[in-house]
Amino acid sequence: MDSEVLVAGFLAAAVRVATPLMLAATGETITERSGVINLGLEGMMLAGALAATMGATAWGPWSGVACAIVAGMILAAAFALLAVGARADQIITGTAITLAAVGLTGTVYRQAYGSGGAGLSIPTLESVAIPGLSEIPVLGMALFDQPAPTYLALLSMPLVWWVLFRTRLGLALRATGEGAAMARAAGVRTKLIRTGATIVGGGFAGLAGASLVLAQVGSFTEGMTAGRGYVAIAIVVLGRWHPGGIALGALLFGAATALQFLLQTLGLDAPYQLFLMLPYLLTLLALAGAVGRVRAPADLGR
Amino acid sequence: MRALAWAIAAVGLGLAVLFLGLEAAGFSATAGLSALWLGAFGSWDAFTSSTLVRAVPLILIGLGISVAFRGGALNIGAEGQFYAGAIAATWVGLQLAGQPRPVAIAVLLLAAALAGLCWIVIPVWLKLRFGVIEVISTLLLNFVALSLVSFMVQGPLQEQGHIYPQSDPIAESARLPLLPGSRLHAGLILAVAGGLVLWFLFARTLWGFRLRAVGLGPRAAEVSGRIDSQGVGAMALLISGAIAGLAGGVAVSGVSYALFQNLSPGYGFTGLAVALLGGLHPIGVVISGILFGALEAGAGAMQRDAGIPAVAVYVVEAVVIVVALLATVPRGGWIGLRAVVRKRIAPGKAPG
Numbered sequence: 001m002d003s004e005v006l007v008a009g010f011l012a013a014a015v016r017v018a019t020p021l022m023l024a025a026t027g028e029t030i031t032e033r034s035g036v037i038n039l040g041l042e043g044m045m046l047a048g049a050l051a052a053t054m055g056a057t058a059w060g061p062w063s064g065v066a067c068a069i070v071a072g073m074i075l076a077a078a079f080a081l082l083a084v085g086a087r088a089d090q091i092i093t094g095t096a097i098t099l100a101a102v103g104l105t106g107t108v109y110r111q112a113y114g115s116g117g118a119g120l121s122i123p124t125l126e127s128v129a130i131p132g133l134s135e136i137p138v139l140g141m142a143l144f145d146q147p148a149p150t151y152l153a154l155l156s157m158p159l160v161w162w163v164l165f166r167t168r169l170g171l172a173l174r175a176t177g178e179g180a181a182m183a184r185a186a187g188v189r190t191k192l193i194r195t196g197a198t199i200v201g202g203g204f205a206g207l208a209g210a211s212l213v214l215a216q217v218g219s220f221t222e223g224m225t226a227g228r229g230y231v232a233i234a235i236v237v238l239g240r241w242h243p244g245g246i247a248l249g250a251l252l253f254g255a256a257t258a259l260q261f262l263l264q265t266l267g268l269d270a271p272y273q274l275f276l277m278l279p280y281l282l283t284l285l286a287l288a289g290a291v292g293r294v295r296a297p298a299d300l301g302r
Numbered sequence: 303m304r305a306l307a308w309a310i311a312a313v314g315l316g317l318a319v320l321f322l323g324l325e326a327a328g329f330s331a332t333a334g335l336s337a338l339w340l341g342a343f344g345s346w347d348a349f350t351s352s353t354l355v356r357a358v359p360l361i362l363i364g365l366g367i368s369v370a371f372r373g374g375a376l377n378i379g380a381e382g383q384f385y386a387g388a389i390a391a392t393w394v395g396l397q398l399a400g401q402p403r404p405v406a407i408a409v410l411l412l413a414a415a416l417a418g419l420c421w422i423v424i425p426v427w428l429k430l431r432f433g434v435i436e437v438i439s440t441l442l443l444n445f446v447a448l449s450l451v452s453f454m455v456q457g458p459l460q461e462q463g464h465i466y467p468q469s470d471p472i473a474e475s476a477r478l479p480l481l482p483g484s485r486l487h488a489g490l491i492l493a494v495a496g497g498l499v500l501w502f503l504f505a506r507t508l509w510g511f512r513l514r515a516v517g518l519g520p521r522a523a524e525v526s527g528r529i530d531s532q533g534v535g536a537m538a539l540l541i542s543g544a545i546a547g548l549a550g551g552v553a554v555s556g557v558s559y560a561l562f563q564n565l566s567p568g569y570g571f572t573g574l575a576v577a578l579l580g581g582l583h584p585i586g587v588v589i590s591g592i593l594f595g596a597l598e599a600g601a602g603a604m605q606r607d608a609g610i611p612a613v614a615v616y617v618v619e620a621v622v623i624v625v626a627l628l629a630t631v632p633r634g635g636w637i638g639l640r641a642v643v644r645k646r647i648a649p650g651k652a653p654g
Contacts, residue, residue, distance in 0.1 A: 037437075082624060082627070086628060088627040088628060089627060091378065091437050092574065092627055095378065095623065096575075096619075097620065099623070100617050100620030100621075102613055103614050103615065103616030103617035103618075104617060106611045106612075106614065107323070107324075107327055107610070107613065107617075109611075111327045111329070222613065227444075227445060227448075230445070233441070271456075273449040273450070273452045273456070274453060276449045276452075277445075277446045277449045280442045280445050281446065283442055284424070284439060287438065288428050288431070288432040289432055296435075301435070301437070
């Protein structure tokens with residue numbers, strides 16, 4: 001009984017930690033499938049987190065979510081303007097966008113809440129138990145007694161898969177990522193596709209930031225994404241640019257973090273940092289082809 | 303001269319954006335910028351103990367990144383290599399009590415550079431063996447390094463009281479000498495000397511020629527110069543990692559004297575801006591490193607004296623990076639940088 005509670009708690013924590021990662025990585029999959037690698041993801045999540053905090057304080061949690069999505073999309077549009085429109089180097093542009101977002105969010109946050117920090121009592125998204133499903137022992141609590149963003153993440157997974165692999169738009173998008181020149185010759189408007197895919201990805205990143213604030217942490221702190229945007233990029237690689245794989249990858253990263261809580265609960269003095277390294281090392285192994293075959297879209301980053 | 307004009311335009315635009323942004327956000331921008339200036343150049347103490355101290359790791363990391371860039375590779379894992387170097391430097395520095403100072407310092411710095419080298423060997427090997435792009439692998443290893451530091455300062459390297467997440471201070475003999483009356487350490491000499499050595503290597507040696515050839519066009523270098531472009535690129539990354547590791551060693555030996563969790567306030571990413579603003583030219587990188595050191599030193603003063611968040615200067619950094627990149631698109635701008643970045647964008651493909 002006791003162990004069942006522990007396992008259920010561990011799984012629930014893993015899913016909760018994985019949710020923002022899953023959302024951001026799902027968006028980044030769309031972006032990367034079109035041949036754009038967006039290292040500004042970290043900044044877009046951060047902007048989303050702050051926008052969610054401010055929106056939720058002013059008009060309630062769901063407005064916060066909407067603000068976050070818009071904030072992510074605005075930053076993504078700036079990224080697309082430079083990296084797709086002006087063909088500036090994607091990696092460096094992405095880094096610059098993240099730097100700018102760190103600076104902007106820090107400044108706006110201090111201005112809005114003062115240096116003492118605030119927004120401690122923002123309205124958050126509570127857990128919503130799905131009747132019936134949440135009664136399933138162990139798994140029910142982990143998957144079906146979570147705040148709304150988790151369900152959004154789970155629902156967007158099959159949706160994105162369907163759009164990418166079963167629609168003409170998805171075909172054009174993947175063609176753009178695999179060979180922009182040929183796609184263009186075939187009549188695909190590649191710049192439009194890449195810009196669109198980047199902005200949609202930015203919206204997901206904003207949503208991820210919102211879920212981090214409103215459904216996981218409950219308040220905003222400067223630089224709170226702490227590299228989660230980069231982790232999401234790693235997850236896209238680990239998940240082989242595939243929505244299903246990404247869900248598993250995100251859960252793996254979530255589990256590594258949740259393990260830390262579990263070990264603390266059990267009072268074990270194990271070096272949890274070593275567990276935190278594992279998913280990154282696994283991603284490197286995946287890149288090297290040791291964990292299944294991995295192939296990036298051929299025109300990624302070009 | 304054009305490069306210089308562009309660089310000045312980039313910094314000017316960055317500061318203008320900061321000024322307007324602060325005004326728009328309701329801060330007193332004039333007070334902010336004057337605090338920034340005074341904090342960076344206002345006094346001899348500010349210049350040496352703040353600006354130059356902050357410039358040292360930025361110059362070193364910027365130099366490292368520019369070596370990789372020149373060879374057509376992008377090392378965004380400098381943060382990780384910096385921490386690898388810092389860990390090694392701390393571990394070695396703790397063992398060196400009683401050794402003669404020059405020996406102790408040399409051993410410490412060598413260990414740091416080696417650790418940075420080892421840290422980047424993994425991405426280089428993955429690239430050569432499996433074709434894994436270095437951008438993702440070096441980025442991932444940043445997080446592994448952060449976890450490793452966290453483990454070290456709460457495990458094997460934790461201070462003897464086992465209370466604080468930090469290491470014991472390193473031996474006195476392993477600390478870099480200071481300029482009397484300031485916190486400026488001899489790492490500056492190292493950074494400037496590093497710039498001069500790299501300048502010589504780039505401009506005057508066959509190795510430097512090969513490196514630039516590969517960076518400008520790997521296929522052309524292979525076909526016309528029979529240069530092993532993979533090997534040259536790998537070597538550039540290795541050197542880049544070693545320099546970033548060295549920066550970690552210098553930070554421990556010259557400033558912190560101990561290992562902390564947040565030893566680097568994002569040097570790896572600021573280093574990218576430093577390298578780009580410096581036009582990937584070693585001397586340019588030294589100058590832009592000092593400029594960014596001033597910016598970060600001034601940012602601290604701006605927060606203290608004008609109540610403006612220090613992170614606001616990241617916006618300046620971002621603008622500088624973007625202008626530097628855009629300057630690579632039209633004619634003119636950074637010579638060399640343009641060609642290198644172009645090649646990264648569309649290797650072997652028609653632009654458009």
